[in-house]
Amino acid sequence: MEPRFVYHFTGKERDAESGNDYFDARYYSSAMGRFMSPDWAAKEEPVPYATFDDPQSLNLYSYVRNNPLTRIDADGHYDWDKAIISLSTVAGTLGGALVGGTVGAGGGTLVAPGVGTVAGGWEGGALGAAGGAVVGAGIGKGIVSVLNSMSSSNQAPAPGPATAPAPANSSDTTNTNTNPFTGPVAGPVIVVDPKGNAIPVAGGQQLGGSKDGKWIQVKDANGKPTGTRVDGGHPASTHPDPAAQVPHAHVPGQTANGKPWLPVKQ
Amino acid sequence: MKYDYGQAVLCKLATEDGIVMTRPGSVVSITSVNTAEQAEAFGYPLGTVVYTVEFGDGSDKSVSEGDLDDFPG
Numbered sequence: 001m002e003p004r005f006v007y008h009f010t011g012k013e014r015d016a017e018s019g020n021d022y023f024d025a026r027y028y029s030s031a032m033g034r035f036m037s038p039d040w041a042a043k044e045e046p047v048p049y050a051t052f053d054d055p056q057s058l059n060l061y062s063y064v065r066n067n068p069l070t071r072i073d074a075d076g077h078y079d080w081d082k083a084i085i086s087l088s089t090v091a092g093t094l095g096g097a098l099v100g101g102t103v104g105a106g107g108g109t110l111v112a113p114g115v116g117t118v119a120g121g122w123e124g125g126a127l128g129a130a131g132g133a134v135v136g137a138g139i140g141k142g143i144v145s146v147l148n149s150m151s152s153s154n155q156a157p158a159p160g161p162a163t164a165p166a167p168a169n170s171s172d173t174t175n176t177n178t179n180p181f182t183g184p185v186a187g188p189v190i191v192v193d194p195k196g197n198a199i200p201v202a203g204g205q206q207l208g209g210s211k212d213g214k215w216i217q218v219k220d221a222n223g224k225p226t227g228t229r230v231d232g233g234h235p236a237s238t239h240p241d242p243a244a245q246v247p248h249a250h251v252p253g254q255t256a257n258g259k260p261w262l263p264v265k266q
Numbered sequence: 267m268k269y270d271y272g273q274a275v276l277c278k279l280a281t282e283d284g285i286v287m288t289r290p291g292s293v294v295s296i297t298s299v300n301t302a303e304q305a306e307a308f309g310y311p312l313g314t315v316v317y318t319v320e321f322g323d324g325s326d327k328s329v330s331e332g333d334l335d336d337f338p339g
Binding site: 208209210214215217219220221222223224225227229231232233234237238239240241244250259260261 | 270271272273274290291292294295296297301303304306307308318320321322324326328337339
């Protein structure tokens with residue numbers, strides 16, 4: 001039986017019955033390319049989040065002012081200051097990568113754009129996909145500047161052994177870590193690799209992997225793999241299926257054409 | 267670490283009747299057991315390097331380095 005919800009556009013859950021994506025404040029229809037209800041704000045306003053210098057902001061049904069290549073929506077409200085955040089991968093190496101991100105106002109998810117587009121995402125699975133992309137190549141200057149400023153204050157770990165970092169103390173309520181490569185994160189983050197593939201990391205989870213970034217695993221607080229991972233491709237000697245020999249993703253319970261090797265952007 | 271990501275290995279698996287067989291697979295995850303919590307979670311003593319090996323059907327298993335052999339050829 002198909003699950004009621006699977007993760008689709010920018011990591012949001014899709015309602016299997018309606019086909020709409022749940023963005024916390026509203027539902028989004030990827031088929032129609034718009035929200036199903038107008039944007040709203042806690043404080044009553046005639047046109048919430050509108051700005052006089054951007055006519056697109058007057059359309060309360062549009063997704064990120066009809067500019068999904070450079071902007072993302074965290075919670076169903078278009079509020080730039082709240083919506084964006086986080087880091088992206090840099091240089092494409094795990095050891096030197098800046099990754100992760102923090103969470104939008106909705107307490108949910110947010111995608112940090114990497115370099116490149118996501119034409120297909122993780123088919124049938126975790127993120128991306130849904131007729132589109134997580135985020136695209138044409139990263140707007142706004143986001144880039146945010147990313148750069150964030151990167152200066154949240155440096156990635158120095159290259160080192162590709163083993164799990166020491167787990168954080170579960171009773172430590174001061175955990176504010178947003179970089180899953182340095183240990184369990186305080187809240188959910190989504191990491192986007194240089195190809196644009198999005199990797200969801202829940203609060204308390206962390207990432208491990210190879211130094212070249214081709215192999216990335218989501219691990220629990222103790223470093224135990226959860227089964228969600230990106231594989232760089234297996235040798236033909238052990239994996240005769242061609243789909244397994246190229247980079248792919250795994251998400252427990254998810255298959256593509258009946259196979260566990262989920263296509264990724266390469 | 268003796269093995270690296272993506273490397274072909276032979277994974278030793280014990281059947282219920284104690285027979286040890288090997289199954290070819292590829293390394294997809296490497297973790298060092300550095301804390302008591304990890305030791306409990308993995309079921310291996312401190313200092314163990316645990317490899318997750320994916321088999322040709324997509325299933326996987328986490329084993330210690332001692333449960334892996336070099337893939338022939």
